[in-house]
Amino acid sequence: MDRLTTLMDRFQLAVLAAGPGEANLIALADAAGQPVRILYRPCGPLADPDPGAIMWAARVDWSGNSNPFLAALPSVVDYGISSNAEAQGLVRLMRDEAEGRHCGAQSVINRLGEVLMVRLLRNQIQKGATEPGLLAGLSDPRLSRAIVAMHDHPGRLWANADLAQEAGLSLSRFAELFASEVGETPMGYLRRWRLILAHQDLIRGDRVEAVARRYAYSSPEGFTRAFRKAYGVAPVSLRTAAA
Template sequence: MDRLTTLMDRFQLAVRAAGPGEANLIALEDPAGEPVRILYCTTDNAPELPSTTVMWAARVEWSGRRNPFLAALPDVVEYDITGNPEAHGLVRLMRDEAEGQHCGAQSVINRLGEVLMVRLLRNQIQNGATEPGLLAGLADSRLSRAIVAMHDHPGRLWTNGDLAETAGLSLSRFAQLFGTEVGETPMGYLRRWRLTLAHQDLRRGDRVESVARRYAYTSPEGFTRAFRKAYGIAPVSLRMAAA
């Protein structure tokens, strides 16, 4: 079961070298010059750091709106890479590419940055979360099966019973655990996920009727009401603005 691929495919990222004032992905080093920690700031309020501790800094930008995983992360994510030779190699190579201004350096930085971000996000899932949200749900081996199923097959006519069976839980236990860990009902989360994907598809120029059917709405009118409530704009208006 892959907890990240669908999210990474739907919300692609771009990474480029940046100064500490602009950066939101920062590698810190120890006095010996060894990388020891990665900080990823999910808001624009990056922490102030002594310049001598910054080994390398970059800016990460995500595509799409309302990335549920990004919204579930704390303001500052810390990733301890002490004794992690793979992460050390990624950071050093990204720094060397940026400083050397080699041909194709930006492409290399972008690809290596995506690898580094996947490792950072994996670490967050493994560590779990203290607050309700998607991160806490994905950290639970039972709930994650249901959440990944919703991510991978948003157009399926899911019921709570289907999702509980996928999670390997009774219906009552699934509903209680999902509410505690994720902070909303399974159907509430599924509706938000469908509308998030629908927003992306409409901005790409897909027809309203097609998008409504794709995400299990029985009529374009019902889809329009739900979309307008979520985004404050009619789906046809968003599609026309993207054309």
């Protein structure tokens, strides 16, 4: 079971070298110049720590307006890498590419940055969450199976009983645990996930009828009502703008 790949695939991630005042991803070094911590703030630039401790800084954009994982992260993620040689190596490589201004450096930084972000997000899933949300759900080995199933197969005609079976829980226990950990019902989360994906597809120019079928709506009219309630606009307006 892969808890991150669909999220990484559906929400484009870009990593750009940035000055400390603009950066929301900062690598901090110890007195010997070794990278020891990564700080990441999903919703804006980080307050400037001790400038002498900053080894490298970047701006990360991961579709923040619609990405449900970002909304579930702490306001600042603190990822200790003092004993993680691979993460330290990634930081050094990204710094060297940025400072060396080599041909293709930005492409290298973006790909290495994606690897570093996956490691940071894995660490957050392992640590879990103290507040309800997607991170807490993905941190639970039972709920995560149901959530990944919804992420990977949003067009399936899911019922609560199907998702409870994915989780290996009774229906009542699944519903109770999901609401407690994720902060909404399984069907509520599924509807919201489908509409997030539908919004992406419409901006890309897909037809309203096709998108409605893709995400298991019984009719374009029903899909339009749900979409308008969620986003305040008719889906056809997004498709027209994309044309």
